[in-house]
Amino acid sequence: MSETAQKLKPLKTWSHLSKNRRRPSEYEIVSVGLHFSTNDPDCAWEQDAGTFMNQWYRDYREGSPVNHEDWDTFRDPDELVYRTYNIIQDGQENYVDGLIKEFDDLEHDQGLQTEWVDALSKLYTPGRYILHGLQMASVYLAKMAPASTITNCATFQAADSLRWLSHIAYRTKQLSLVWPDYGFVDNEKHIWENAPHWQGFRELLEKALIAYDWCETFVAINLVLKPAFDEACLRQLGHAARRFDDSFLGFLTDAQAVDSQRSRRWTSSLVQFLQQNEANQDVLDGWVEKWVPLGDQAIDMFCAALPDSPSAADDAKRDCWSFRAGLGLSA
Amino acid sequence: MALLNRSDWYDIARDTNWTPKYVTEEELFPKEMSDCFDVPREKWETYDEPYKTSYREYVKVQREKDAGAYSVKAALGRMKFLDSADPGWKSILKLHYGGIALQEYAAGMAEATMARFGRAPGMRNMATFGLLDETRHGQIQLYFPHEYVSKDRQFDWAHKAMHSNDWAAIATRHAFADIMSGRDATSVALMLTFAFETAFTNMQFLGLAADAAEVGDVTFSNLISSIQTDEARHAQIGTPALKILIENGHKEKAQKLVDIAFWRNWRLFAVVTGPSMDYYTPLAKREKSFKEFMVEWIVGQFERNILDIGLDVPWYWDTFLEDLNTTHHGMHLGVWYWRPTVWWDPAAGASPDERDWLEEKYPGWNDTYGKCWDVIIDNIKNGREDLTLPETLPIVCNMNHLPIVGVPGKKWDVRDHYLDYKGRRYHFGSKVDRWVFEQDPDRYAGHQGLIDRFLAGKIQPANLEGALKYMGLQPEDCGKDAHDYAWVWNYNKPDKVAV
Ligand SMILES: [Fe+2]
Ligand SMILES: [Fe+2]
Numbered sequence: 001m002s003e004t005a006q007k008l009k010p011l012k013t014w015s016h017l018s019k020n021r022r023r024p025s026e027y028e029i030v031s032v033g034l035h036f037s038t039n040d041p042d043c044a045w046e047q048d049a050g051t052f053m054n055q056w057y058r059d060y061r062e063g064s065p066v067n068h069e070d071w072d073t074f075r076d077p078d079e080l081v082y083r084t085y086n087i088i089q090d091g092q093e094n095y096v097d098g099l100i101k102e103f104d105d106l107e108h109d110q111g112l113q114t115e116w117v118d119a120l121s122k123l124y125t126p127g128r129y130i131l132h133g134l135q136m137a138s139v140y141l142a143k144m145a146p147a148s149t150i151t152n153c154a155t156f157q158a159a160d161s162l163r164w165l166s167h168i169a170y171r172t173k174q175l176s177l178v179w180p181d182y183g184f185v186d187n188e189k190h191i192w193e194n195a196p197h198w199q200g201f202r203e204l205l206e207k208a209l210i211a212y213d214w215c216e217t218f219v220a221i222n223l224v225l226k227p228a229f230d231e232a233c234l235r236q237l238g239h240a241a242r243r244f245d246d247s248f249l250g251f252l253t254d255a256q257a258v259d260s261q262r263s264r265r266w267t268s269s270l271v272q273f274l275q276q277n278e279a280n281q282d283v284l285d286g287w288v289e290k291w292v293p294l295g296d297q298a299i300d301m302f303c304a305a306l307p308d309s310p311s312a313a314d315d316a317k318r319d320c321w322s323f324r325a326g327l328g329l330s331a
Numbered sequence: 332m333a334l335l336n337r338s339d340w341y342d343i344a345r346d347t348n349w350t351p352k353y354v355t356e357e358e359l360f361p362k363e364m365s366d367c368f369d370v371p372r373e374k375w376e377t378y379d380e381p382y383k384t385s386y387r388e389y390v391k392v393q394r395e396k397d398a399g400a401y402s403v404k405a406a407l408g409r410m411k412f413l414d415s416a417d418p419g420w421k422s423i424l425k426l427h428y429g430g431i432a433l434q435e436y437a438a439g440m441a442e443a444t445m446a447r448f449g450r451a452p453g454m455r456n457m458a459t460f461g462l463l464d465e466t467r468h469g470q471i472q473l474y475f476p477h478e479y480v481s482k483d484r485q486f487d488w489a490h491k492a493m494h495s496n497d498w499a500a501i502a503t504r505h506a507f508a509d510i511m512s513g514r515d516a517t518s519v520a521l522m523l524t525f526a527f528e529t530a531f532t533n534m535q536f537l538g539l540a541a542d543a544a545e546v547g548d549v550t551f552s553n554l555i556s557s558i559q560t561d562e563a564r565h566a567q568i569g570t571p572a573l574k575i576l577i578e579n580g581h582k583e584k585a586q587k588l589v590d591i592a593f594w595r596n597w598r599l600f601a602v603v604t605g606p607s608m609d610y611y612t613p614l615a616k617r618e619k620s621f622k623e624f625m626v627e628w629i630v631g632q633f634e635r636n637i638l639d640i641g642l643d644v645p646w647y648w649d650t651f652l653e654d655l656n657t658t659h660h661g662m663h664l665g666v667w668y669w670r671p672t673v674w675w676d677p678a679a680g681a682s683p684d685e686r687d688w689l690e691e692k693y694p695g696w697n698d699t700y701g702k703c704w705d706v707i708i709d710n711i712k713n714g715r716e717d718l719t720l721p722e723t724l725p726i727v728c729n730m731n732h733l734p735i736v737g738v739p740g741k742k743w744d745v746r747d748h749y750l751d752y753k754g755r756r757y758h759f760g761s762k763v764d765r766w767v768f769e770q771d772p773d774r775y776a777g778h779q780g781l782i783d784r785f786l787a788g789k790i791q792p793a794n795l796e797g798a799l800k801y802m803g804l805q806p807e808d809c810g811k812d813a814h815d816y817a818w819v820w821n822y823n824k825p826d827k828v829a830v
Contacts, residue, residue: 008807011480014490029477030470034436036493036504037512045513046504048777052363053513082467083401086394093387104334132347136447136455139462143443148436155439155462158446162459163386169344173335185343193349203353210358 027079033072034148059212061144065283066215066274071147074273077265085156089163096167096255103248109178116244117179119307124249125172126188126198127233128165133205134229135161137221144214153266157222160259167252197305200298201229207294215274219287222267224295227323230260231316232302240309264323271327285330295320337385344385345452348376365448366517368581378451378575382567389460393467396557403553404475412548413479418813419611419678420546425485426611426675427539428476429492430499430603434507436469437493441511441519445568448516454568458516461524461565468558475554484807488674495803498724498781499602499673502732505778506599510592513774517572521585522592525569530633531596532562534604538624542608545616570640577641589637590645591767597651598658598731598764605659606666609689610680611813620692622655630655647763654761656693660700661736669721669734670810671795672802678813679704682821699740711819724785724798728760730767732780735760752776 013024016033037044037057044057068074080088103109112120138158145151176184183191192198208220238253274280296317303313324330351359362369384392413421442465445458472489479486492500510522536559543552576585608621619627630652634644645651667677680689681704689696710718725734726747735747735758748759752772759765768775781798784790790801799809 008484008805010482011484011487013480014477015487016490016494026474030473033490033494034433034469034473035440036433037437037440039494045508046501046778047508047513048774050777051513051774056364082393082463082470083397086390086397089390090394093390097387100334128344128347129349132452132455135459139443139446139459142462143440143447151440152466155443155466158459159386159463162456165347166340166344166386169340170335172343173340177333189346189349193352206351206353206359210354 025079027076027081030081031076031079031149031152035146035151038071038146056212057144061146061214064146064213064215066277066280068146068274068277068280072149074147074149074270076149076153077269078262080152080156080262085159089159092255092258093163096252099248099251099255100170104174108246108248109175112179112246113244115307116241116246117175117182119240119244120175120246120249121179121182121184121187122191122195123197123233123237123302123305125168125175125184126192126195128168128172128188129192130198130201130205130229130233131161131165131168133209134158134221134226135165137205137209137217137225140209140212141214141217141221144212144217146214150270153263153270157259157263160263163259164256167256171252195305197302200294200301201225201233204228204291204294204298208291215283216287218267218270219284220291222263223271223288223324223327223329224291224320225298226260226263226267227320228295228299228316230257231319232299232312234260235319236303236306236309236312236316239312240306243308268327271329275328281328288324288329292320292324337383337388341383341385345456347452347455348372360448360450362515364444364515366450367515368517368576368579368584370450370517370575370579370581372450374575374579375450375454378453378571380453380457380567380571382457382564384460384564389463393463393561396560397467397471400471400554400557404550407550412550413482416548417546417613417678418676419613419680420548421483422675422678422810422813423539423607423611424476424479424548424551425483425488426603426607426673427535428472428486428489429674430503431535432469432472432476432489433493434503435465435472437465437507437512438523439463439465439469441514441523442565444511444514445516445519449520450516451572454516454520454572457565457568461568464561464565467561471554471558475550484805485674485676485810488808491803492674496781496784497672497674497802497804498727498732501781502602502727503599505730505732506595509595509774517576518588520569520572521576521588523569524566525573526589526592527596528562528566529569529636530593530629531600532559532566533628533632534600534624536562538619538628539604539607541618542612542616545618546613570636573640573642582641586642586645587770589642590647591770593645594647594651594763594767595731597654598733598760601654601659602662602666602733606663606677606680609659609692610663610685611678614680614682614685614688617688621659622692625655647766650761650763657699657738658736660689660693660696661738662733664700664703664739665725665734665736667812668719669725670812671720671799672724672804673810674804674808676810676813679707679818681708682818684821685818699738703739708819708822711816712822716816722795724782724795726758727780727782728764729757729778729780730759730764730775733760 017024017028041062043049043054045054135158138154138161142151142154145154172184204225208225211217211220234253234256238250241249299316300313303316306312439462442458442461446455446462449455449458476486476489510527511519514522536555540552540556573585605621637644667679670677686701707719727733728735748762748765750757750765790797
């Protein structure tokens with residue numbers, strides 16, 4: 001309040017963005033630097049530093065073996081904000097609504113071959129469990145990420161998982177009405193917990209859900225589990241569907257792949273961002289080596305059950321490998 | 332085959348619990364992150380969220396809500412309103428955005444706790460929408476104030492406040508750490524969604540929206556009512572959780588968490604919403620008094636909610652009802668007096684007409700708080716502004732981190748409720764704050780309040796100037812009297828009494 005204090009220049013944007021010396025985008029204004037819990041590395045939340053939650057953040061965020069000098073400089077390549085996410089996804093859902101309507105008019109489900117109906121009950125509808133698990137793992141990543149710009153990407157990824165879980169639930173009910181004897185609605189949990197073709201994914205998912213280090217979660221989910229799921233349970237399943245004249249599922253998995261492509265874009269950006277710090281490379285490689293065998297096993301076990309798809313497992317694994325290799329990761 | 336209604340498939344989308352095989356249940360849902368009550372999983376599977384929505388509906392409805400809020404903002408050429416707005420109203424905006432935007436975003440992280448560690452799939456799905464909602468609330472409440480930073484540096488605090496060590500930020504962070512950020516999923520459902528969102532967000536987002544509409548701030552009114560429609564949905568995460576806890580014999584512990592959360596919220600609202608409604612909002616535009624809003628939304632609605640669900644009103648309910656007449660007046664005096672330490676310009680709200688209103692709404696105001704304002708008025712009139720400004724920091728409560736206040740006047744009752752714990756003395760603004768501490772001392776004991784940091788030598792130089800620096804306040808940020816004391820000179824008009 002001393003009169004002699006120097007008058008500060010008027011701001012053009014938030015003071016924390018002023019150093020960028022350019023007009024900030026809506027994305028930057030509303031997305032950057034929103035976590036204040038990162039300010040004190042010893043005490044994330046304003047209470048006794050020894051509380052369980054504060055210890056959790058010390059262990060799994062501040063204590064992560066990966067480091068970066070300024071996490072808040074990470075940017076989502078799509079620059080999605082809440083507002084634009086809804087606009088995009090409402091449009092995507094309109095498209096899916098159209099598909100549902102169109103195939104309903106065609107009495108598509110009534111015309112499916114019984115062999116394929118059986119495959120759907122075992123390979124497609126039990127997928128709600130893994131999608132829900134992906135949703136849980138993604139919100140965890142959102143909760144623990146060291147920058148709000150990472151958190152938001154993970155938040156939208158969680159929402160995407162719930163989106164696809166909802167479509168499976170919808171399709172499960174539709175199929176149960178036309179094909180009441182195939183265990184739709186009631187039998188998916190039993191299959192998820194017992195059928196050999198899901199056990200690889202189940203093991204990978206359960207273990208990834210307790211890989212509580214924020215960045216290990218990211219590696220296990222975004223570099224291993226999601227690519228494996230996308231390649232095996234979307235792309236290869238979609239191929240098989242078309243061979244059995246189920247173009248509806250083919251369209252649905254293609255539409256879902258749009259969300260996955262977005263996930264891969266920010267995943268790639270985050271890996272490159274982490275690689276700005278050379279010491280992180282070994283940590284990333286170590287985690288990739290730890291998790292990829294589980295991912296490959298999940299693909300092998302799932303694809304073995306895909307009807308009429310002898311090359312599915314190799315194709316899926318190759319696509320996962322090339323995604324990671326393209327990022328300079330060891331597997 | 333036919334097109335389906337949501338209810339045809341909704342249950343399938345929340346039938347997603349399974350028994351883990353490759354890891355243990357305890358690893359997957361650590362008690363301290365999931366459920367401090369330790370209710371078995373089967374019991375949680377009866378959880379039924381009352382407000383249901385689907386992803387499909389969500390993105391459509393939210394897209395429309397945002398289109399509405401952003402287009403109103405664009406259409407009304409906001410800057411012009413701000414230029415002509417009463418300075419008291421501008422202060423409300425600064426206080427609101429600084430105190431709330433980043434905490435909304437942090438509420439998203441607490442929603443994430445429920446979405447990951449909640450034991451019921453329905454809770455996890457609703458909390459996933461909750462996480463999205465709070466992302467919205469954080470982002471939109473940064474986007475709207477951002478355009479004002481070029482006009483007024485205090486608006487920078489919409490983003491900056493929660494990153495700072497300003498006392499008001501410490502108090503806010505401490506309260507929200509206690510009810511959401513530092514709690515397990517089940518406690519978040521009780522303390523954030525039930526105790527905070529079904530009660531207090533109505534105050535800030537509907538009560539204040541009513542005042543905003545009166546003032547003519549259509550953009551803000553529209554914005555915060557739109558936010559409240561999201562709150563009204565995800566606030567309902569808590570009720571079915573409470574039902575399950577009560578059914579499983581945990582009423583007492585659930586009651587305690589609700590009581591803690593309610594009290595923490597109440598104290599925070601007494602310093603944020605109380606002065607906003609009763610002092611900062613221009614007199615002619617006040618829809619109701621803070622107390623009247625509180626009686627409508629909290630005493631009326633929330634009390635019914637509590638009883639309906641099978642809980643009791645908090646044990647300190649009588650104290651709370653008494654406090655409705657007093658606490659926020661004391662907080663307001665404190666904030667106004669320590670105005671250089673806040674990022675908004677407190678409006679005194681103590682002109683002759685405003686005093687009449689206060690006396691009518693709070694009989695006895697003139698004989699108590701009014702006496703303090705009399706001294707302030709005399710000092711300003713006599714050219715002694717210096718006597719109305721602080722030289723030191725106030726004694727703050729070790730629980731709510733707000734100044735310890737009492738009722739001035741004849742029955743001056745300010746009292747230090749203290750407690751010695753593990754060799755340290757803690758000071759509390761009320762017996763309820765002390766009770767909160769006693770329920771779980773190790774959650775709070777190691778925390779250092781602003782005065783503790785001052786005494787520990789962390790604030791240098793050890794005077795007000797050092798404190799302002801520590802709090803991140805540069806001279807242009809520091810609060811001043813919102814109306815530059817214009818209200819004081821109304822006391823010179825002798826015909827005032829006849830008006
Ligand atoms: Fe909110
Ligand atoms: Fe909320």
